[in-house]
Every structure is written in C-alpha cells, then in structure tokens.
Amino acid sequence: MAGFASNFKKQFKFKYIVSWVAVLAALIVLIILNNAGVLSRSVTGLLSRIAYSIILAVSLNLVVGFLGELSLGHAGFMCLGAYIGSFFANSISQSIDNKLIVLILAMLVGGVVACIFGFIIGLPALRLKGDYLAIVTLAFGEIVRNVFKNLDIFGGAMGYQSKPYNTKELYIVAFVAVIIVLIIIQNLIRSKHGRAITAIRDNEIAAKAMGINVTFYKLFVFMLSAFFAGVAGVIYGHFTTPVLYTTFSYNYSIEILVMVVLGGMGSINGSIIAATLITIVNFALQSKLSGDLAALRLLIYALILIIVVIFNNAPAFKNIRERFSIKSIIDSRKARNAKSQAKISDDDAKWDRIESKIKNDTILTPDLPHSDAPDESDSKEGK
Amino acid sequence: MIIIADGLSLGAIYALIALGYTMVYGIAKMLNFAHGDIIMVGAYVILTTLQMTGNPYIAIAASIVVCTVAGIVIERLAYKPLRGASPLAVLITAIGVSFLLQSVAQLIYGSKSQAIALPDFGKITIAGNHIAVSTLITLIVGGIIMAGLTVFVKKTSTGRAMQAVSEDRGAALLMGVNVNRIIMITFAIGSALAAFASLFYLMQIPSITPTLGSMPGIKAFTAAVIGGIGSIPGAMLGGVLLGLIEKVCLSIPAISPYTTAIEFGLLIIILLVKPIGILGKQRREKV
Numbered sequence: 001m002a003g004f005a006s007n008f009k010k011q012f013k014f015k016y017i018v019s020w021v022a023v024l025a026a027l028i029v030l031i032i033l034n035n036a037g038v039l040s041r042s043v044t045g046l047l048s049r050i051a052y053s054i055i056l057a058v059s060l061n062l063v064v065g066f067l068g069e070l071s072l073g074h075a076g077f078m079c080l081g082a083y084i085g086s087f088f089a090n091s092i093s094q095s096i097d098n099k100l101i102v103l104i105l106a107m108l109v110g111g112v113v114a115c116i117f118g119f120i121i122g123l124p125a126l127r128l129k130g131d132y133l134a135i136v137t138l139a140f141g142e143i144v145r146n147v148f149k150n151l152d153i154f155g156g157a158m159g160y161q162s163k164p165y166n167t168k169e170l171y172i173v174a175f176v177a178v179i180i181v182l183i184i185i186q187n188l189i190r191s192k193h194g195r196a197i198t199a200i201r202d203n204e205i206a207a208k209a210m211g212i213n214v215t216f217y218k219l220f221v222f223m224l225s226a227f228f229a230g231v232a233g234v235i236y237g238h239f240t241t242p243v244l245y246t247t248f249s250y251n252y253s254i255e256i257l258v259m260v261v262l263g264g265m266g267s268i269n270g271s272i273i274a275a276t277l278i279t280i281v282n283f284a285l286q287s288k289l290s291g292d293l294a295a296l297r298l299l300i301y302a303l304i305l306i307i308v309v310i311f312n313n314a315p316a317f318k319n320i321r322e323r324f325s326i327k328s329i330i331d332s333r334k335a336r337n338a339k340s341q342a343k344i345s346d347d348d349a350k351w352d353r354i355e356s357k358i359k360n361d362t363i364l365t366p367d368l369p370h371s372d373a374p375d376e377s378d379s380k381e382g383k
Numbered sequence: 384m385i386i387i388a389d390g391l392s393l394g395a396i397y398a399l400i401a402l403g404y405t406m407v408y409g410i411a412k413m414l415n416f417a418h419g420d421i422i423m424v425g426a427y428v429i430l431t432t433l434q435m436t437g438n439p440y441i442a443i444a445a446s447i448v449v450c451t452v453a454g455i456v457i458e459r460l461a462y463k464p465l466r467g468a469s470p471l472a473v474l475i476t477a478i479g480v481s482f483l484l485q486s487v488a489q490l491i492y493g494s495k496s497q498a499i500a501l502p503d504f505g506k507i508t509i510a511g512n513h514i515a516v517s518t519l520i521t522l523i524v525g526g527i528i529m530a531g532l533t534v535f536v537k538k539t540s541t542g543r544a545m546q547a548v549s550e551d552r553g554a555a556l557l558m559g560v561n562v563n564r565i566i567m568i569t570f571a572i573g574s575a576l577a578a579f580a581s582l583f584y585l586m587q588i589p590s591i592t593p594t595l596g597s598m599p600g601i602k603a604f605t606a607a608v609i610g611g612i613g614s615i616p617g618a619m620l621g622g623v624l625l626g627l628i629e630k631v632c633l634s635i636p637a638i639s640p641y642t643t644a645i646e647f648g649l650l651i652i653i654l655l656v657k658p659i660g661i662l663g664k665q666r667r668e669k670v
Contacts, residue, residue: 142647315466
C-alpha cells in the first residue's frame with residue numbers, strides 16, 4: 001500500500017503535471033470569459049497562435065532538448081501540415097458537415113504526412129551527427145517550401161486558399177490539442193523510452209553499449225516531433241488564409257528554436273512559458289513596429305539568444321551559474337534543513353566537487369610519528 | 384558554353400564562401416552560421432564606400448578590412464567564451480549572430496533592396512560566345528585566391544599550425560601552437576574570402592538586401608558539406624559543382640523552379656551515400 005502511495009506520488013509529481021493542468025485551467029477560464037463575451041476577436045486569434053506556438057516549441061524541444069540533436073527544419077514540417085491539412089479539409093468538407101470532425105481529421109492527416117516526411121528525413125539524418133543533421137533539416141525545410149511554391153494544386157506562389165475555422169472557437173480545439181500533446185510528451189519523457197532518449201543525448205556511445213537501440217529512438221523522436229509540428233501546421237492553416245510558403249522560412253524555424261532555448265532546453269514547462277511570452281510580444285509589437293523597425297524585434301531575439309546561450313554554457317560563467325541557479329538555492333536550503341542527514345549522493349554525479357578525504361600531508365609524510373592522522377580526520381567527521 | 388562559364392563563376396563564389404565555412408569547421412570545430420551574413424556586411428560596405436568615394440578599389444579594400452575585423456570581433460565576443468562548451472550551444476549562438484547582423488543591417492539600411500553601380504567591364508567573345516568579363520574576372524581571381532590559400536596552408540608555418548590544430552587541438556597546444564591565435568587567423572581569412580565573395584556576387588547580381596547573404600551562405604555551406612566539410616579542396620570542388628548544377632538547372636525551363644529543391648536534395652543524397660562528403664576524411668570517434 002505504501003509502495004502504491006509512493007508510486008502514485010511519483011507518477012503525479014507536481015512538476016510534471018503542472019504544465020497541462022495549468023493549460024487546462026487557463027482554457028476553462030478562457031472559455032468562461034469567452035462565453036461572457038469579454039474576449040475580442042483579436043484575443044481569441046492570439047490564443048490560437050499561442051496554442052500552435054506551444055505545440056511547435058514543445059515538439060522541437062523533444063528533438064533539441066531531450067534527444068540533443070539540432071533541427072532547423074521544424075517550420076518545414078509545419079508547412080507540410082498546413083498545406084496538406086488545409087487541402088484535406090477543403091476536399092472532404094463537402095462530404096462531412098461537422099466542421100469539428102473535419103478539423104480533427106485534418107490534424108491527423110497533416111500530422112501523419114509530416115510524420116512520414118520526418119521518417120524520410122530522419123533516415124539519412126540518423127547516419128549523421130549534430131551539425132550535419134542540422135544542415136539536412138535546414139535543407140529539408142527549404143525543399144518543402146520550394147516545392148509547395150511550384151505546385152499549382154496548392155495555389156503556387158499565391159498561397160493556398162484555406163477555409164479558416166471560426167476564430168472564436170478554434171482556440172478551444174487548439175488548446176485541447178496542446179493538452180493532449182503535453183500529456184503524451186510528459187508521459188513519454190518519464191517512461192523507459194524517455195530515459196533512453198536522454199541517455200542518447202548524454203552519451204550516445206554509452207547508450208549504445210547499454211543496449212539502447214539508438215537508431216530506433218532517434219527516428220521515433222524525430223517522427224513524433226514532426227507529427228506534432230504537422231498538427232500545429234494544420235491549426236495554423238485553419239487559423240489564417242492563404243497558407244503561404246514564405247511564412248515557413250528558415251527564420252521561422254529559428255524563432256521556434258529561440259522559444260526552446262529561452263525556455264530552457266529539456267524543460268517542457270519552460271518551452272510553454274517562452275512560447276506564450278514570445279507570441280504575445282510578437283503580437284504586441286506587430287502593430288507598433290512597422291516597416292524596417294520590425295527588425296528591432298529580430299535584433300532583440302538575436303541578442304537574447306546569444307546572451308542566454310553564452311551565459312548558460314560558457315565555462316567562464318560556471319561559478320556564477322551554480323551560485324545563482326534556482327536549483328542550487330533550493331538545494332542549499334534543503335541542505336540546511338537536513339543538516340544531520342549528511343550523505344554523499346552518487347546520482348548527483350558531481351565527482352569533481354567531492355573533496356578528497358585523504359589529506360595530502362599524510363600521504364607525503366607517512367613515516368612521521370603521528371601517522372594516525374587519517375583516523376583523526378575520520379573521527380572529526382564522525383562528530 | 385555560357386552556362387558552363389556562368390556556372391563556374393557562380394561556383395567560384397560558392398567555393399570562396401564554402402572555404403570560410405570549411406576552414407572554420409576544420410579548425411574551430413564549429414559551424415559558423417553567421418558566415419553568410421559576413422558577405423552581406425561586405426556588400427553594404429562596398430555600397431557605402433562607393434557612394435562616399437566613388438572609387439571601386441577603395442570600396443573593395445574597405446570591404447575586405449571591415450569583413451576581416453567583423454570576423455575577428457564576432458569570434459572574440461560570441462564564440463570564444465563558448466570554447467569547450469557543447470557544439471549545440473555554439474551552433475545556436477552562431478545562428479543568433481547571423482540574425483543579429485541581418486537585423487542591424489535592416490535597421491541601418493532598410494529592408495528594401497538597393498542597387499549598386501559597379502564598373503561594367505563589358506563582354507568579350509570567345510569562340511562565338513559572349514561572356515561577361517566580370518565572369519572571367521571572378522573565375523581567374525577566385526582561382527588565384529584558392530591556389531594562394533592552398534599554398535598558404537601547405538607551406539607557411541601558420542598554415543601548418545592550422546593543419547595541426549585541425550588534426551588534434553590538444554596535441555597542437557602541447558607543441559606550442561597558440562590555438563586561440565590560429566582560430567582568430569582562421570576567422571580573419573574566412574571573412575576576407577567572404578569579402579571577395581561579396582564583390583563577385585555583386586558583379587553578378589547588383590542589388591543588396593539585408594538577407595543577401597543567407598541564401599548564398601546556406602548554399603555554400605551545402606557545397607562545403609558535399610565536398611566534405613573540413614577539407615579545403617573539398618570546399619572548392621563542392622562549390623564549383625554546386626554552381627554548375629544551379630546554372631544548368633536554371634537553364635532548363637522544366638525544372639528551373641525546383642532548382643533550390645534539387646540542390647538541397649543533392650545534399651541529402653550525397654550525405655546518404657557518403658556521410659563525410661566527397662573528399663571528407665573519416666574520423667573515428669573515440670570513447
């Protein structure tokens with residue numbers, strides 16, 4: 001029974017469910033507000049944008065943060081989802097009346113198509129490492145754009161005329177999709193498979209040696225991420241018209257990457273917050289910064305990206321980082337609380353910080369009369 | 384004939400840019416995504432000095448100096464603090480720098496394309512074909528630069544130090560090679576090559592936008608990967624190959640809209656068949 005309780009506790013640890021519970025709560029509040037007529041059309045539109053941005057950021061985080069590979073073609077998968085999803089929705093809307101069902105089917109179809117392309121791209125990419133994978137995904141994004149630009153059934157250079165879903169309701173569907181995505185991802189990364197994925201990130205060779213099927217997991221993560229990006233694309237296609245290939249440029253992939261890096265690589269909650277913030281800032285600045293001043297926004301993103309990454313990764317800032325990180329503050333407080341239970345935990349893996357118990361002088365002067373020095377130090381620690 | 388000449392000169396431009404990528408990759412083990420935008424910086428410097436002085440030679444010299452300095456400054460500020468950090472972090476920083484340069488250029492010059500009037504050298508006729516002199520200049524100067532670079536890397540002590548750092552940074556350090564200095568020099572040379580590339584690029588397409596560098600940059604990077612990244616002859620070969628393919632594809636009406644897709648598709652296929660590129664060296668990973 002006690003085992004079950006602890007298991008239950010582990011399963012529903014606050015940190016892991018907070019994301020989708022928070023999104024769910026936000027959604028309920030928003031639906032109530034919307035029914036009360038408080039939300040304007042532009043706000044519900046913004047909500048849809050936030051929803052698909054969250055899906056994009058979280059799914060990219062799966063590849064970048066958990067698998068440790070850089071993908072620069074995320075917008076390409078989104079592009080596939082947007083075009084294919086809208087096309088599918090348009091073609092079946094005659095036979096199926098219910099718009100919601102059409103949207104859901106379109107999401108599945110767009111996601112699956114993106115997923116298939118994720119497989120096609122993932123297959124060669126798996127043979128490649130880090131930088132090469134980044135360039136292949138980038139190339140993929142450009143290929144997708146280039147092809148859709150020239151396909152006449154998708155409207156060619158004019159963009160595809162999709163039929164937008166009712167903006168006042170789209171965000172509900174979109175947020176439900178967000179919640180489903182979050183539940184899937186949160187459960188995945190805490191499962192055996194999730195640990196395998198992070199093991200591959202931390203040390204591929206060691207992971208292979210432990211019997212983890214690296215190829216399978218890389219492909220799996222890649223396809224899952226592509227699937228979600230495709231779903232986000234379908235939401236985008238139902239949000240705006242026309243679906244235009246220029247939207248899904250390399251810059252858009254980078255914008256998603258900024259969300260992931262800003263929120264923290266490997267942190268789902270961070271991605272959600274960052275995606276929400278950046279989308280709101282984009283929305284707010286879009287009307288204020290017109291023309292060339294729009295570059296100011298990009299400038300700010302670029303600076304944030306550079307500063308955050310340098311601060312988080314530069315060896316020179318290691319001390320500052322460890323001193324001021326939230327984790328270390330919490331840890332030091334915990335340590336203060338549990339002063340009597342001093343023990344060295346192995347899984348912290350901070351081997352470089354465990355002090356040696358052997359004193360140098362005792363090694364250097366073994367023949368001196370007070371050779372019982374080690375015992376002395378031991379007894380001191382015992383007290 | 385014209386197509387081949389055009390393709391070769393475009394290839395020379397790609398090769399010059401690709402050299403910057405491949406040298407930095409070989410020596411600093413990082414992808415300098417901002418390299419393409421150095422071309423854009425060079426183009427704007429040419430534009431500004433040309434407007435101020437009217438002398439194209441001063442403009443070219445200024446662009447080389449500014450690009451070189453920009454390359455060194457970027458390396459010092461953005462990449463040096465991250466030496467020893469994970470490659471992903473460095474890559475993301477490089478992307479940030481690329482965005483930074485583009486947005487700064489857009490704030491200064493606006494996003495509209497600006498025309499530039501470089502001196503026109505006219506055309507000459509070789510075996511009945513009219514070929515622009517600028518194409519020939521690109522080919523010849525590009526060839527000379529590449530030959531010079533090869534000699535520099537093979538014969539001079541700095542060049543040999545570069546090879547040593549590229550081979551094994553730790554061992555080079557133990558042998559007394561100043562690794563930081565070598566990396567700085569690499570960035571300087573790469574950026575100077577980018578300045579030449581920007582000049583040749585403007586001779587072909589005389590208009591400048593803040594995103595001018597990103598497409599040639601990505602394509603040159605593709606060329607570097609096709610040739611085998613980290614290998615100097617590979618970058619030249621890849622660049623020329625890609626330039627030829629692009630011009631040939633553009634000349635066939637049926638497939639010309641898909642040129643970009645074909646080029647990047649080629650990249651994927653080559654990486655599938657030979658993940659290290661045509662002339663790349665196999666590196667065995669050590670545990």
